[in-house]
Amino acid sequence: MSSDAKVLSKGIQEVSFFEKLKPHLELIAAGLSGVFILAGWLFDKHGDGAASIISYLLAFVIGGFAKAKEGIEATYENKELNVEMLMIFAAVGSAIIGYWTEGAVLIFIFAVSGALETYTMNKSHKEISSLMELQPQEALRITNGFEKRVAVSDLIVGDHILIKPGERVPSDGLIIKGQTNIDEAAITGESMPVSKGEQAEVFAGTVNMTGSITVQVTKASTDTLFQKIIQLVQSAQSEKSPSQLFIERFEGTYVKVVLLVVISMFFIPYFLLGWSWHESFYRAMILLVVASPCALVASIMPATLSAISNGAKHGILVKGGVHLENLGHLEAIAFDKTGTLTKGKPEVTEVIVKEGLNKEDLILKAASIENQSTHPLAQAIVKYTKQTLKKELLQPDSLEDIPGWGVKASINGEQWKIGKAAFVGNDKADKFAEGKAKGLAGSGNTLVFIEINGVLCAMIAMKDVVREETKHAIEDLKKQGIKTIMLTGDSEKTAKAIAAESHVDEFFSECLPEEKVDQLKQLKEKYKTVAMVGDGINDAPALATANVGIAMGEGTDVALETADIVLMKNDLPKIAEAVRLSQRMNKIIKQNVVFSIAVIMLLICSNFFQLLDLPFGVIGHEGSTILVILNSLRLLKS
Template sequence: MSSEAKSLTQEIQKVSFIEKIKPHAELIAAAVSGLLIVAGWLFDKYDNEVDSIIAYLLAFVIGGFAKAKEGIEETYENKELNVEMLMIFAAIGSAIIGYWTEGAVLIFIFAVSGALETYTMNKSHKEISSLMELQPEEALLIKNGVEKRIPTSELQVGDQILVKPGERIPSDGMIVKGKTNIDEAAITGESMPVSKGDQEEVFAGTVNLTGSITVQVTKASSDTLFQKIIQLVQSAQSEKSPSQLFIERFEGTYVKAVLAVVILMFFIPHFLLDWSWHESFYRAMILLVVASPCALVASIMPATLSAISNGAKHGILVKGGVHLENLSSLEAIAFDKTGTLTKGRPEVTEVIVNDGLDREDLLWKAASIENHSNHPLAQAIVKYAKQQLNRELLHPDSLEDLPGWGVKASIGLEHWKIGKADFVGKEMADAFANGKAKELASLGNTLVFVEINGALSAMIALKDVVREETKIAIDQLKQKGIYTVMLTGDSQTTASAIAAESHVDQFFAECLPEEKVEQLKELKNKFKTVAMVGDGINDAPALAIANVGIAMGEGTDVALETADIVLMKNDLPRIAEAVRLSQRMNKIIKQNVIFSISVIMLLIASNFFQLLDLPFGVIGHEGSTILVILNSLRLLKS
């Protein structure tokens, strides 16, 4: 390899390395700042004062650069001081009176909080990118009998596009030719593919499973349902929480009040109480240090981190303290059905065979035929047969797949048809087994019928069954006075059956993603704090707009990224456990805040009456910080 090529390779590797660490720059700066504080303390301990001050100065600059830059820029833009500026002044004030460690620790704590905030923002951008990747970039346009691939963005209303088996549909439209089964999980979240044919609507981002279809575009690429999902996620994430808005309103007043009192402390005692300038400056600097919100910050962050660590040990991944805090005031919780309350895949619940037929033989042959299909219902039948029978499946003599209907096959002299009711005859299917089909359908089952040599011979019922732990989880939440709701894209009949099995208080069926968002908004109008639990792409907007979004660990990447809390083991009872943890955390935070404010007020009063010297002020200030941290660490215990 030439020297130029090596140089270029090294440059590319360098740029790649910088790009990788860039999102973690603030966290790295905070860590370096912490190490420098330890180094400064050690130098000071061994009377190496110059090196100690240099280490502390570097800790100030490296740890405080990002927050200082942010504070100065916001002050300039908003023409109002903020907490970032107060922390900078407090740290500088500590250094002026010779207490470098105090100032450096203040900078370190603030640097860590800034790093966590940046990390959350980066996650937000990542989840939108994940959504965007699911919509095809190109479409196969049919014009004057000629096929041509064009960018999806260039599609116009009225264009006709060809979508082949296995491809994602690039735009919302209407089928004008062909029949197929479509996986609409990206839109409705439902595991059961939907059979669609002429003049039926299809959505961008869904998957064409079986037959080729020609689709007439009905919406511009920017107006598709899938694009609306992306817009809803972006809109919901840009909304600020009530606590965040309160802090933003409060911080300007707090900073002005503290700085005003510090300035007054510098002048008024000198003229009214005959203090010397040195004494006034000394007392003003002590005030700036003891009035800094170091203890208040320590009241919340260690408690939050301890609670989050506790949750992680029990399979509850919380992405930020505010989300765990909100759980304590939870009044209502909405659940997606498929993959959340249910297992998310169809299972055979019942096999009914005509009298005189061998049940095992029929199931064996039916599974042998269905084994040649990738349809989820077919695979569920195959799985069930393999569990029930200890026999190798055979190969049909002939087989024909009819997208949207079912399958035809021949085994010896037998001619088989397996599929939906209309495929074998609607009237015969409804009358089969004394009308058992209607009863099973009312319980949320999907029915597959088997016809042999023209005679309806069997009916197989399949259902996305409710998780074993679902009832326990719902009952635990209801005991805490939390209202439970199920939101699903499934039919009214299926939704009603699953809701009854799950013990939820209320359900809404046939919900598209935007309708789930509307239901969440309605719940938020009725209840103070509302959570949403889901696992699919279609749940992302609702997860984002809820006060607390909770995703199942086996869910889609987008749901995991959008949610505030992730149940790593899909264990729904962990939600009630998370609520209890939140209540413990908020109780300890309240204790810490009351204690730290009381200490700050006592130190300020003692300083004003000249009863407090700087060493005791530092001991009181740092001592209160240590005590609230120790109190917070109690949350690490189960």
């Protein structure tokens, strides 16, 4: 390798390393600030005053740079002082009166909170890139019988595109030729593919599973349903929480009041109370120290981190304190059906065989035929047969897949047809087994019929079954006074059956992603604080819209990135456990806030009446901080 190439390679590696390090720079700076504080304290203990001050100055600069830069820029932009500036003034004030340690510790605490805030913000934007990866970049456009690969952005309404088996649909449109099964999990969240023929609508981001289809584009690439999902996620993520808005309104007033009082103490006691200039300046500096909200900051962050650590220990991953705080005020919770309340994969619930036939032999041959297919229903039959019979499957003599209908096969000289009711004849299917098909379909089952040599011989019922723990989880939430709602893209008949089985209070069926978002907005108006539980790409906008988004651990990357809370083991009862943890955290935070404000007010009053010297002010200020931290650490216990 040439020297130029080596230099270029080294440069690329250095840039790559820096890019990886960049999101963590604030946290690294906070850590270094803590190291220099410790060094300064040790130097001071050994009588090296100059080295001690230099260490504290480094702690100030390294730890406070990010927050100082943020505070100065925000002050310049909004023309209003903020809490960041108050922290800078308080730290400088501590240094002026010789208390370097207190100023440096104040900077350190603020630096840590800022680093965690930045890290959380960076993590929250990753789901957008995950969504974009599912959007095809190219399409096979057909013009006058000629095929040409073009960028999806170049497609216009009216274009004809060819989509082969296994490819993702590049744009919304109507099928004008061909028949196939479409996996619409990216849009509806439903695990079972949908059979589609001519004039049926298809959506960008879904997967063509079996047959080749020609589609007429009906929407520009920027207006597809899949793009709307991305836009909904972006919009919901950018909305500020009520807590954030309250803090932004509060901080300007708080800073102004404190600084006004500090400035007043420079002059008023000198002119009205006969204090000396030295005493007035001394008391004003003490006020800056004791009024700095160290204990107030410590009231929330240690409690939040302790609660988050406790949750992680029990399989509940929380992405930020605000989400855990909101969970404690929950009034309603909406659940996606597939993969959340249910297992997400179809299972055989009943097999009905015509009287006089050998059930085991029939099922074995049916599974042998279906084993040639990747369709979820076919795989459910194969799985059921292997678990039930524990026998080797056979090899069909011939097999023909009929997209959208089923499969034809020859096995041991018999002619088989396996598929939907219309494939074997609706009349025969309705009358089979004394009309049991209607009852099974009404309870949420999908039915597959088996015809041998022109005679309808069997019916297999399958459905996405409710998780064993679902009922317990729902009942536990109801005991806490939380309303439970199911949102699903499935039919009303299936939704009604699953809702009854899972014991939810209410359900909404046939919901596309944007309709789930609309339902969430209506629920938020009615119940104020609402959570959404889901696992699919289609759930991402709803997860982002809800006050608290909760994702199942086995869900898609997009759902996991969009959600505020992740259940690592798909354990629904953990939701009620998380609510209880949130309520404990909120209670401790309230205790801390009341205590810290009371101490600050007591110290301020004592300082004004000249009853408080600086060492005692520091002890009271730092002591209250330690006490609220110790109180917060109780949340680490189960």
